[in-house]
Amino acid sequence: MLDIAEELHRWVEQGRDFAVATVVAVSGSAPRGPGAALAVDSEGTVIGSVSGGCVEGAVYELCQQALADGESVPVLERFGYSDEDAFAVGLTCGGVIDILVTPVRASAPEREVFASALSAAARGEAAAVARVVSGPGEMLGRALLVRSDSSSGSSGSSGSSGSSGSSGTFGSYGSYEGGFGAHPELDRTVAAEAGAFLDAGRTGTLEIGEQGSRCGAPLTVLVESSVPPPRMLVFGAIDFASALVRIGKFLGYHVTVCDARPVFATAARFPDADEVVIDWPHRYLERTPVDARTVLCVLTHDAKFDVPLLRLALRLPVAYVGAMGSRRTHLDRNERLRQVGVTELELARLRSPIGLDLGARTPEETALSIAAEIVANRRGGSGVSLTGAHTPIHHDATSATAPAGRIGSVA
Template sequence: MLEIAGPLLDALDSGHRVAVATVTRVLGSAPRTLGTAMAVTEAGTVVGSISGGCVEGEVYALSGEVLADGRCVLTEFGVTDDDAFAAGLSCGGSLEVFVSELAPAGERNALSAGVRSELEAARRGEPAGLAIVVDGPGTGMILPAGAGAAADHDVALDDATARRITAELRALLAAGATATGELACGAREVRVLYVVAAPPPRLLIFGAVDFAAALCDAATLLGYRVTVCDARAVFATPERFPSAHDVVVQWPADYLAATPVDSRTVVCVLTHDEKFDLPLLTVALRLGVGYVGAMGSRRTHERRVGRLTDAGVGPDELARLHSPIGLDLGASTPAETAVSILAEVLAARTGASGAPLARTDGPIHPTRG
């Protein structure tokens, strides 16, 4: 829901009721992730997608029913042997989908002020979180992460349960993770989908070189917030890196030590200059970032590891270093090298092998949800 916040608010502000279909569980191989949403307005306009096109027609029809009577629906889509033409996923997995209605103020299922605030934050690209009760007492209720959320709930949810849901939502928002959970509400269980919109992950590129420009372009397309840092002001200019969000002229190790990072942050060292590389990598390998890669030949890598070891960097820290940077794709140009680097970043983030899919077994998409 949060990834379509802008069009969703536009529709509501135009006076339209909207049915929102949200993925609440993914089993087996499926093309979309937990929390992905699709919306259908009463005028028939569709926003977003919850599959690769496999089930959108069925969800569209179901959304019309929800808009007609205002009731929530929790259903599952997947290929079955009994009916190959039934709505399902051609990739062989299944999706559980929750469809509910949102409406302008004054109508049934009207959008609350707290939920609107979270949607507006998501539209601005800021952190936002919503907890959607998909089964059990309070089904269809949406609790926002913001202040006062626990007080803004259906009478079917007791105050203690609402507060627990909100506390879990805020914890997941801090971690940048969408998830599901179950908790007791009296004698019954409540199933909740926690949908989180986190700030984009950071890609920190050190070295204002041609490879950095290509990496900026490619990483921006993948949704990273890209910073280029170099101590040489003549090279580190916004004009040379138009797709970077920030261009910083500062000693690399000093900048990295002071800038905010998290477990999703990617650090790419492209400088080829030991007076920058060694202190920078010493800092980077001791931070809780998701990926640290350094460009250079195998000979450069061996010399670099020796000097980092002499500087006190331990074996466990050195094991985190991806060097030479990138996957073996036969890349030679800056643009090809950027693809090689980002392919390795993705594989490192997901724990995938990086092997050709034709030579692997099992589902293409990992099990999620």
């Protein structure tokens, strides 16, 4: 749901009734992962996608039916693949996905927590919404919102009105609003778990008892996280950097270009960059925030810039550090880094020469090879051709079993 937050937020502000279908779990090969969403309003307008086209028509009809029924209880459906029935609706890739269809009407008590979550996500703020997707019928659809600041929403329970929900703080992460209306410890436990998902930028499910531990009836809770885009820091305002900026934006990064030379580091040369910074690269890196999703691309291939920058970069908890240069430059740079105290373990983190072997020559091809390596590093890919390989296509897909509850087998 949060992956289409901007559009859904507009629908909420316009007072539209809508139903949203969200991928809860996937098994085997599937086009999209947990959290992918498709929404349909009362006039039949559709936004988003849950499968890249395989089951969109069937999900669209489920959303329309959910709005026409007048019920507030979410419905969980399973879509798979059938060799026996050629006309069955399912995933041609052979995977299985479980999709939760939730009607969100203007009068629904849980709409407030959805509205707050969508508003935060549309503004680029960190937020997570936890929803009960299977368990006791009276708890289906109840929601809880977690944010890292003090702003709040509220929530009620599906199928009832007048529920005030709950609110509070947990750990050192932040606050939560809304609630499940069951055991008082349940809200605090789910908030803490959702906070951990949010801290990691993850979306997925968790299993928990309705009393907040393993006690009571089992619940499956979907936690959807929305976090600000990860950062890509490109050091070196060269023509290769311009191409890398464009592909970095395409991949969803917040891209910064940094160079100490003001004649090259200009907004006119890098119109697609979110920021263009004039500073010595290592000085900028010392003062700018980074996290475990940040990628650093060092394109300067000049020792006076590279060595102090990489000495710092290889000691930071970032996702990726790559440096451009020939193999001769790479060997010389590594020796210079050793001389300033960089250890072999730290050097092992450096991707140099940067990028995958695509035979790239142009700036655009080189940017593609760098981006491919970043994606492979993020997803655990090997970088080899899929033709003739026996490796999984989706390396980070989890083989989760479908939650219990109202699951209809389609295909």
